[in-house]
Amino acid sequence: MEAEKTFDFENNIEKALRDDRLRKNLRNAMDILVEKRRSVFPDREHLERLRAAGNAIKRRALKQLPCLLEQLEANCTKNGIQVHWAEDTAEANGIVLDILRRHDAKEVVKGKSMVSEEMHLNHFLQTHGIDALETDLGEFIIQLNHETPSHIIVPAIHKNRDEVAAIFQEKIPDTPYTENVEELTAIARRVLRERFARAKVGLSGVNFAIAETGTLLLVENEGNGRMCTTVPEVHVAVMGLEKVLEKLSDVPPLLRLLTGSATGQLITTYVNMITSPRRQGEKDGPREVHLILLDNGRSHILSDPEFRQTLLCIRCGTCLNHCPVYVRIGGHAYGHVYPGPIGKILTPQMEGLRRAGVLATASSLCGACAEVCPVQIPIPALIRRLRRESYDTGDGATVADAGYRSNLAETLIWKGWELANTVPALNRLGTRLAGAVGDKMPNRGPLKAWTRVRTAPKFAAKSLHDRVGKEGVKNE
Amino acid sequence: MEKQEYPAKPETVYFFGTCLMDAIYPDAGLAAIRLLRREGLSVLFPQGQSCCGQPAYNAGFAGEARAVARKQLEEFPKPYPIVVPSGSCAGMMKHHYPELFAGTPEEDAARAFSDRVYELFEFLVRVLDVRLEDRGEPVTITWHSSCHALREMGVVPYAKTLIGQLKNVSLVALERETECCGFGGTFAVKQPALSAAMVADKVADISRTGASKVVAGDCGCLMNITGAMAHSGVRIAGQHLAEFLWERTHGS
Ligand code: SF4
Numbered sequence: 001m002e003a004e005k006t007f008d009f010e011n012n013i014e015k016a017l018r019d020d021r022l023r024k025n026l027r028n029a030m031d032i033l034v035e036k037r038r039s040v041f042p043d044r045e046h047l048e049r050l051r052a053a054g055n056a057i058k059r060r061a062l063k064q065l066p067c068l069l070e071q072l073e074a075n076c077t078k079n080g081i082q083v084h085w086a087e088d089t090a091e092a093n094g095i096v097l098d099i100l101r102r103h104d105a106k107e108v109v110k111g112k113s114m115v116s117e118e119m120h121l122n123h124f125l126q127t128h129g130i131d132a133l134e135t136d137l138g139e140f141i142i143q144l145n146h147e148t149p150s151h152i153i154v155p156a157i158h159k160n161r162d163e164v165a166a167i168f169q170e171k172i173p174d175t176p177y178t179e180n181v182e183e184l185t186a187i188a189r190r191v192l193r194e195r196f197a198r199a200k201v202g203l204s205g206v207n208f209a210i211a212e213t214g215t216l217l218l219v220e221n222e223g224n225g226r227m228c229t230t231v232p233e234v235h236v237a238v239m240g241l242e243k244v245l246e247k248l249s250d251v252p253p254l255l256r257l258l259t260g261s262a263t264g265q266l267i268t269t270y271v272n273m274i275t276s277p278r279r280q281g282e283k284d285g286p287r288e289v290h291l292i293l294l295d296n297g298r299s300h301i302l303s304d305p306e307f308r309q310t311l312l313c314i315r316c317g318t319c320l321n322h323c324p325v326y327v328r329i330g331g332h333a334y335g336h337v338y339p340g341p342i343g344k345i346l347t348p349q350m351e352g353l354r355r356a357g358v359l360a361t362a363s364s365l366c367g368a369c370a371e372v373c374p375v376q377i378p379i380p381a382l383i384r385r386l387r388r389e390s391y392d393t394g395d396g397a398t399v400a401d402a403g404y405r406s407n408l409a410e411t412l413i414w415k416g417w418e419l420a421n422t423v424p425a426l427n428r429l430g431t432r433l434a435g436a437v438g439d440k441m442p443n444r445g446p447l448k449a450w451t452r453v454r455t456a457p458k459f460a461a462k463s464l465h466d467r468v469g470k471e472g473v474k475n476e
Numbered sequence: 477m478e479k480q481e482y483p484a485k486p487e488t489v490y491f492f493g494t495c496l497m498d499a500i501y502p503d504a505g506l507a508a509i510r511l512l513r514r515e516g517l518s519v520l521f522p523q524g525q526s527c528c529g530q531p532a533y534n535a536g537f538a539g540e541a542r543a544v545a546r547k548q549l550e551e552f553p554k555p556y557p558i559v560v561p562s563g564s565c566a567g568m569m570k571h572h573y574p575e576l577f578a579g580t581p582e583e584d585a586a587r588a589f590s591d592r593v594y595e596l597f598e599f600l601v602r603v604l605d606v607r608l609e610d611r612g613e614p615v616t617i618t619w620h621s622s623c624h625a626l627r628e629m630g631v632v633p634y635a636k637t638l639i640g641q642l643k644n645v646s647l648v649a650l651e652r653e654t655e656c657c658g659f660g661g662t663f664a665v666k667q668p669a670l671s672a673a674m675v676a677d678k679v680a681d682i683s684r685t686g687a688s689k690v691v692a693g694d695c696g697c698l699m700n701i702t703g704a705m706a707h708s709g710v711r712i713a714g715q716h717l718a719e720f721l722w723e724r725t726h727g728s
Binding site: 010013014017324325328329361362363364365366367368370371381384386387388389390391392414415417418420421422424427431434435446449450451452453454455456457458459460462463464465466467468471473474475476 | 498501534544628662664666669704
């Protein structure tokens, strides 16, 4: 992708940090989301049990993924849903285009779908003369402004109300400026209704697909998802392979975790369960339903027992909401479709370390994400593993471009550090030297980065090693 | 986190001084040792000890981290508890050593070592059941939780228990007490702009409390926060809780 070729993470970060309005919008919004989540999970022990259950369900599904996908395909087919397999995004885009062409569709109405973002579907369709309209309110706003989502659940979260008002006034013909939320919603509804009524094809994502019954489950709050999947003649659903669950009884705990973590709701306003196209005698619903199963690197991720945990993700977005880095820079700075902690572990695995490995450096490993992740993904451990693979091709490296960061200078630094911390005489020499220079170290390299906003650390004249003896503390 | 089990009060403990305390905050290390000895324990400080290995481990240099960790396994051979005055280093030694040595000949040794690791304040409260008598002047402080003390070790309540025993100390909580200060080891130098933004917000939060001192249980955070305060001219002191406790409670 164009944008990704010129991905300059450092510059993006600096730019975002300077944007006071962005930081304020994000902080306010994240505070609300964090608080809402807290309020629907008041009992810590209950939540921990639920998270353990969520983890176990998803683990079980991943363990038998190939079987479950085949079962899903068989049951969907039996129900009249047409199933397509796509190894990469180009193939998935091609399948969508084929369906649209077959129905002579020049436009498509879309429900919110991160997989379609991963496919860069809108851009692809545009190059083929097809107009894809985002109908989720947040997506609608940023599409008007030619932006990409900055959050996987609340895509326009970086915008405040005034900004939305200005976008509507500027981009939608005959629209007066208003900051009234109801009026803004009414404006969007007016535009969208017309398009729902006229579109031949609707496209959506999938939150969970149930192999046992061949059911696609989709949660949303605005009803636009239901419109996209029921009004047009044709419904196309796109999903990543990892979204499949074994059975219907797996749904309730995960649904509770998803909506509680994502938006702090006990349940969303709409829970759509789609099991077939319109049946004989039914008065509504699409005539055709298609399901596109996208791999795009997922089966490779699945093959590594540790990295596999990335695929437990149910895309709730709560790791973004709790991340001290995300809240300060927002989603666009990450330069890829999936931002925040989940993006830091997923993107390098999908795109390779050379293109996206730098994302793994943007974490203090504070663990706030892993603490809240509803399916217990050990995000910091996976970030650490990506850092290791960035330098090292050994130890069973599985990510593309392993070792890309390997360089003599850093290797020497860490070798030196190892020596200083394994040879006691060197260790003493080191602390004594540091003690002798005190805070008069040459201001270069890492120390320069440190002293940008801090005074240099002041080394003590005598180390603890030296001083314990005087206290009568014995060696052993 | 599995439920931690605690031994009866032992006669002897090992003290692991951490590399930052060794080189930059030795007073805090001595204070921690004094707190332990005052409870009648004999404290051993193996001179061959160095660093827990976390800096390399988190930076992606697992081999180097393992070599340094192995040195610590060797230096603390007897079955005494190992008391660590840092939630972060304790977390490394307790929770990451077993994974670092998984599949190596030292796997069992690492596990046995990890079982003996306790964070200082956790040990003072849960094992020694200390009762502190405050001899200091009235003071208002605030407390900074390190992320690993909070999330890996779950020991922040013990630090607060100890502060709560000091009758002349009033503790004002930070507004965002659970948010990282931006230290993160090499993160501070690999992502300096992000780290700077995080520590600036932390300093602002500390300033808003009106406290004259910020107390913490981890030297990494302390170095980050006090360095940023000094650089921006904020006149609030920073101190390791061990040193603060000792200062306020020892008879002079
Ligand atoms: S990694 Fe966990 S917290 Fe983050 S989006 Fe996925 S499920 Fe949610």
